[in-house]
Amino acid sequence: xxxxxxxxxxxxxxxxxxxxxxxxxxxxxxxxxxxxxxxxxxxxxxxxxxxxxxxxxxxxxxxxxxxxxxxxxxxxxxxxxxxxxxxxxxxxxxxxxxxxxxxxxxxxxxxxxxxxxxxxxxxxxxxxxxxxxxxxxxxxxxxxxxxxxxxx
Amino acid sequence: xxxxxxxxxxxxxxxxxxxxxxxxxxxxxxxxxxxxxxxxxxxxxxxxxxxxxxxxxxxxxxxxxxxxxxxxxxxxxxxxxxxxxxxxxxxxxxxxxxxxxxxxxxxxxxxxxxxxxxxxxxxxxxxxxxxxxxxxxxxxxxxxxxxxxxxxxxxxxxxxxxxxxxxxxxxxxxxxxxxxxxxxxxxxxxxxxxxxxxxxxxxxxxxxxxxxxxxxxxxxxxxxxxxxxxxxxxxxxxxxxxxxxxxxxxxxxxxxxxxxxxxxxxxxxxxxxxxxxxxxxxxxxxxxxxxxxxxxxxxxxxxxxxxxxxxxxxxxxxxxxxxxxxxxxxxxxxxxx
Numbered sequence: 001x002x003x004x005x006x007x008x009x010x011x012x013x014x015x016x017x018x019x020x021x022x023x024x025x026x027x028x029x030x031x032x033x034x035x036x037x038x039x040x041x042x043x044x045x046x047x048x049x050x051x052x053x054x055x056x057x058x059x060x061x062x063x064x065x066x067x068x069x070x071x072x073x074x075x076x077x078x079x080x081x082x083x084x085x086x087x088x089x090x091x092x093x094x095x096x097x098x099x100x101x102x103x104x105x106x107x108x109x110x111x112x113x114x115x116x117x118x119x120x121x122x123x124x125x126x127x128x129x130x131x132x133x134x135x136x137x138x139x140x141x142x143x144x145x146x147x148x149x150x151x152x
Numbered sequence: 153x154x155x156x157x158x159x160x161x162x163x164x165x166x167x168x169x170x171x172x173x174x175x176x177x178x179x180x181x182x183x184x185x186x187x188x189x190x191x192x193x194x195x196x197x198x199x200x201x202x203x204x205x206x207x208x209x210x211x212x213x214x215x216x217x218x219x220x221x222x223x224x225x226x227x228x229x230x231x232x233x234x235x236x237x238x239x240x241x242x243x244x245x246x247x248x249x250x251x252x253x254x255x256x257x258x259x260x261x262x263x264x265x266x267x268x269x270x271x272x273x274x275x276x277x278x279x280x281x282x283x284x285x286x287x288x289x290x291x292x293x294x295x296x297x298x299x300x301x302x303x304x305x306x307x308x309x310x311x312x313x314x315x316x317x318x319x320x321x322x323x324x325x326x327x328x329x330x331x332x333x334x335x336x337x338x339x340x341x342x343x344x345x346x347x348x349x350x351x352x353x354x355x356x357x358x359x360x361x362x363x364x365x366x367x368x369x370x371x372x373x374x375x376x377x378x379x380x381x382x383x384x385x386x387x388x389x390x391x392x393x394x395x396x397x398x399x400x401x402x403x404x405x406x407x408x409x410x411x412x413x414x415x416x417x418x419x420x421x422x423x424x425x426x427x428x429x430x431x432x433x434x435x436x437x438x439x440x441x442x443x444x445x446x447x448x449x450x451x452x453x454x455x456x457x458x459x460x461x462x463x464x465x466x467x468x469x470x471x472x473x474x475x476x477x478x479x480x481x482x483x484x485x486x487x488x489x
Contacts (some may be wrong), residue, residue: 011349018350018358021396023314023430030311078307087309088427094309103309111305114205128308 030091035085038093045070045097067098074099078106104128157280160374162367163341171332172487173249173286174225177443178217179436180295180321191444192322193220199296199321206306207245211292213323213436214239215250218290219444221325227286232256232327234287236275238267239435240298240319252340256288264464265389266343267291268324268439271485272460273340276485278329286330292323293434302353302469315355315393317433320420324439335489339375343367345466346433347479353472356465357417357430363480364390364463365401371459371484372407379407383455386446388438388463388482389417391431405415416441418445419440438462458487 045066052062074097077083083103087094094100108127112120126133159165177192184195191430201209222229235256237247244260263270264412271289272420278284296306298319304310327338346363364387372379379385379402390398395415402408416438418433442460449455463482472478 024311084307084309088311091311107305107307110307111300139220
């Protein structure tokens with residue numbers, strides 16, 4: 001064996017060793033937290049949705065309004081310094097809902113405000129949410145194209 | 153020309169060991185509430201320290217720590233011939249801006265979280281080599297300044313894994329004086345960069361542990377000493393995960409896990425606290441532990457021989473995104489009193 005191969009064996013051996021020691025995330029506990037908080041966020045949105053339906057909005061209008069309200073709540077809790085603490089407990093339960101998306105954008109805006117509105121907020125506001133937006137746009141365009149061909 | 157100070161392959165033993173004349177540490181709110189809180193000179197109540205940005209706060213943290221170390225030794229700023237300082241921020245701005253206010257000649261250094269040991273090594277060599285008589289070396293880190301540079305915006309929600317570490321908001325400064333009767337730096341071992349292919353930036357303990365063990369082994373081999381020569385061996389910021397691995401690697405190398413082996417990353421915080429996970433990290437972690445509890449224990453006579461092995465993970469966000477593994481480094485400094 002040459003030196004390179006020997007080093008590779010050594011690295012593989014080391015990785016094996018640390019895998020045995022590495023503490024695992026508490027999966028069950030994390031899942032329960034994610035389910036509870038994620039579920040609560042969805043429940044809240046549903047309550048607002050039902051209320052808006054009874055106040056005379058149609059389904060599409062109410063859906064849009066709920067999204068706006070939930071984004072506002074996510075942004076507000078981020079600004080108050082609470083949302084990151086919720087995510088620490090709830091993990092994906094609070095990252096996946098639209099409130100988590102609001103958190104990603106507002107946190108970036110707050111963080112980079114000190115570098116000014118152009119090079120700070122302007123340039124960095126999508127530093128976390130950017131990939132979601134880009135690939136969201138790309139895939140919606142692709143699906144749109146598929147629909148055009150399927151209908152044709 | 154052969155040198156009479158070099159011993160073995162990586163160690164330097166000083167003919168006129170420089171003394172640690174004074175030292176100071178300032179820590180953030182979370183660190184101040186940790187198990188060693190009362191050993192630090194100042195404990196801040198907020199992370200901004202009266203400044204507008206995290207970066208300015210870190211620079212002030214470093215500057216005030218340096219000033220405090222100088223005044224605690226009854227020196228004037230003008231008595232210091234040199235400042236050797238480093239931190240984690242890009243282009244080590246915390247140190248550069250601290251030096252601007254202090255108007256001291258500056259050697260800026262970077263060794264990630266091992267920086268304070270690098271400063272002690274360079275400083276001791278300059279003093280022992282009769283280049284300089286008195287100097288101050290310091291290093292700092294700030295949780296939120298590091299967080300936004302290396303990870304995510306501070307208000308961004310994340311759920312760190314159990315191996316993740318919390319960057320300490322802390323700074324430590326040491327005044328070295330060739331004439332001081334304080335604790336002596338007798339020997340130093342300059343560490344090699346060791347990379348065992350770890351790519352997970354949320355598991356820096358695993359990345360650094362092999363480097364720490366490599367430097368400890370090299371130090372003992374160069375000095376022809378057993379580990380038990382030292383009453384206490386302290387690594388920098390391996391954390392719980394890294395410390396466990398280091399103990400295992402030491403025993404595999406035939407160096408029995410020694411009961412007086414500690415890690416600053418494990419000691420600085422109460423590990424049960426939320427967000428801490430595997431322990432503390434950052435330049436300020438080992439620097440403040442040295443300039444708080446450790447030097448106090450030495451001057452109190454609880455410890456006479458300390459091997460201080462500060463560890464650093466030499467990565468950047470860019471190297472991580474490009475898929476590079478995380479190289480580790482560790483420098484050993486023997487302090488005797």
